[in-house]
Amino acid sequence: MQSLTLLISAIFSIISSISCIEKKAISEEPFDFNQVYTLGLHGNMSAALNFLDSIPNGELTDSQIIAKEKYIERFREQNEKYVYDTKDSLAINVVEMFHSYWKIVLLDDSYLGKADAELENDLADLLWKNKYLNNQISKDSLSKNLYVHLNEFLRSKGFYSNAMGKTGKFYDLFLWANETEKRYDIKLPEKNTKVKVIFLEDFISNGWSYYATFGVAFTGGWATKDALFCVKKAWDVSSENFKVSYLTHEAQHFEDNISFPLLSQADLEYRAKLTELSTAKKTIYEIIENFIKRAKNNRENAHAFANYCVIRDLSKKLLNRDSLTDMDQWKNISYTKINKASKSLLINNAISLKNAGTEIVTEFIK
Known part of the structure; x- marks a missing residue:
């Protein structure tokens, strides 16, 4: 780590x-x-x-x-x-x-x-x-x-x-x-x-x-x-939880460790959590609720900070508003829209990291 x-x-x-x-x-x-x-x-x-x-x-x-x-x-x-x-x-x-x-x-x-x-x-x-x-x-x-x-x-x-x-x-x-x-x-x-x-x-x-x-x-x-x-x-x-929140999450780390070798743990978590939300279906609202409950605007706590940034950026992209924490409102958004928005954020983040220099970039989200 x-x-x-x-x-x-x-x-x-x-x-x-x-x-x-x-x-x-x-x-x-x-x-x-x-x-x-x-x-x-x-x-x-x-x-x-x-x-x-x-x-x-x-x-x-x-x-x-x-x-x-x-x-x-x-x-x-x-x-x-x-x-x-x-x-x-x-x-x-x-x-x-x-x-x-x-x-x-x-x-x-x-x-x-x-x-x-x-x-x-x-x-x-x-x-x-x-x-x-x-x-x-x-x-x-x-x-x-x-x-x-x-x-x-x-x-x-x-x-x-x-x-x-x-x-x-x-x-x-x-x-x-x-x-x-x-x-x-x-x-x-x-x-x-x-x-x-x-x-x-x-x-x-x-x-x-x-x-x-x-x-x-x-x-x-x-x-x-x-x-x-x-x-x-x-x-x-056999569950979606394993396939999404473990396999795809960790596989994203696996690839990012190669593509961005110096990237901070908070940035790596941000990308892996967006990957979860890009692929989840049945578990997507549970994942979002977990991110909201464990979000904190403090980079020293990598998971909590990544949770905060994911919810903030996804709220902005889907609703053009600050961080949405009301789960009833999240559940009014289809999982397909959340998948699409999360994938877009992930791809745009990769473009920004590449522009900053794949071998030297350490931090991007703030």
């Missing part, structure tokens, strides 16, 4: 881009707990805790009270007895380091720089003591190439991993035990492509979004220059 959609920055040379797909939860309970999850996904856990404090338990269902208690235990009292899906002590140590880091930065991102440095140092120490102590590698070299060395270490322990890329602003950890592979032909709005999809199962760590929402929202997949990676439990692979 250059910082996601997961974009891995230049020092993370193995993976050029990761794309965070959030697994959506639709609340049918009197109090909409999704408000708490959204604050967590925006990296504002202090606000989430304060919001929970303001809601009396009498207004919550039994399951919501349990969820509230879990948040307090994990993020305020920090005395949770976490159950790890592995017995490997060193893998557990790595996960614990990320958990400690996530708690710090989710509660107060003003500590981000210091927390990043401490995590890097702690992980370098662990690698030095447990793998590289007798090798011709200095601790300084470990720190400078932590992405490569940490993933090599985890894979030497029998795991698959994608560790030390950034999802949004925060370092992330994806650690799983099993995977399978399948190939797909995908029709994108601008071209057709063939992709290899690797399905991931049996996670030990599924990233900070999973940790921040107790598994309600999490990264469902990402794209690299070689393949798409799919968290299998996040998707019904």
